[in-house]
Amino acid sequence: MSGPNTNYDPVEVSALDPANIDAAVEEALAAIAAAGSLDELKAVRTAHQGDRSPLALANREIGALPPSAKAEAGKRVGQARGRVAQALATRQVELEAERDERILVEERVDVTVPAVRRPHGARHPIELVAQRLVDAFVGSGWEVAEGPELESEWLNFDALNLGPDHPARQMQDTFFLDPVDSGLVLRTQTSPVQIRTMLEKEPPIYIVAPGKVFRTDDLDATHTPVFHQIECLAIDKGLTMAHLRGALDAFVRIMFGPETRTRVRANYFPFTEPSMETDFLCFTCHGEETWGSAEPCRTCGGSGWIELGGSGMVNRKVLRTCGIDPDVYSGFAFGLGIERALQLRHGVQGMHEIVEGDVRFSQQFGMEV
Known part of the structure; x- marks a missing residue:
């Protein structure tokens, strides 16, 4: 993590560059939309919301900024992380609904079908x-x-x-x-x-x-x-x-x-x-x-x-x-x-x-x- 620098310009920090943050958000949103199952979405969450994700690393750099730059950088990174979190939550609901619907179809029981009864045995x-x-x-x-x-x-x-x-x-x-x-x-x-x-x-x-x-x-x-x-x-x-x-x-x-x-x-x-x-x-x-x-x-x-x-x-x-x-x-x-x-x-x-x-x-x- 960078040390304090009173003459620090946040634009010069690549992790906090608005273009890089926007790119990280777009990449995360694309991955979230492409996730076809809850397991795939779990892997996307780890990659784009975990401790080693680009937005998490950018969030860490905010602490090294001078007081005058922290507010703007924090707002930018916070909004980006919020968009990713919202997209993850929305996709989670969608995939859970798809899973539940699939289970209802695959595990449906037709109660009108005559039961196949196993005949009882008998004592000899x-x-x-x-x-x-x-x-x-x-x-x-x-x-x-x-x-x-x-x-x-x-x-x-x-x-x-x-x-x-x-x-x-x-x-x-x-x-x-x-x-x-x-x-x-x-x-x-x-x-x-x-x-x-x-x-x-x-x-x-x-x-x-x-x-x-x-x-x-x-x-x-x-x-x-x-x-x-x-x-x-x-x-x-x-x-x-x-x-x-x-x-x-x-x-x-x-x-x-x-x-x-x-x-x-x-x-x-x-x-x-x-x-x-x-x-x-x-x-x-x-x-x-x-x-x-x-x-x-x-x-x-x-x-x-x-x-x-x-x-x-x-x-x-x-x-x-x-x-x-x-x-x-x-x-x-x-x-x-x-x-x-x-x-x-x-x-x-x-x-x-x-x-x-x-x-x-x-x-x-x-x-x-």
């Missing part, structure tokens, strides 16, 4: 059936028990009285983890949950164990390598087959209606002794045998009865393995496949419909199965 009927069964037993005071899908061979087989030579331990039925001698399998049943519960809790025990199980079956109308089971276990003093029959009758009536009748047939399961297979009266033909007829009942195959699942009193060896005295406590266990319950209850023809994941299949069941 397998989950709904499982929840219905679980709720029935929880309402009677039973507890829900869960366990891992990756199990040890001991929990999946040995503790359930399935010896090393039992057919279910062969490779064609079980998914073994590499290496094969690791002792780990994908559980083939939910019964290991019962073993874990008996090892961890003291009787009395009343649990229901739903879950996913795995077997090396090919997918067809009646089989799938991944399916769901629900098993029930009761351990207490004085439990008998009569208690098992009562629990089974309650189970079947909850699933298939209060008038459903059941029957039992002797069978063999390593986990239970004595063991039995439970059937219930066909809800389609109502027990009328149609063997050999031209049109046998498609639901029960003409026998009049539908097989439900295995059950029995918990084997004394299993109780002893889990640290429960079989001379003091007894228990019963039963279970069934949830996919089979869904097929029987709603006439689902094949496993493909259940596992393919088509939401239209799930939606037809609503929120309750």
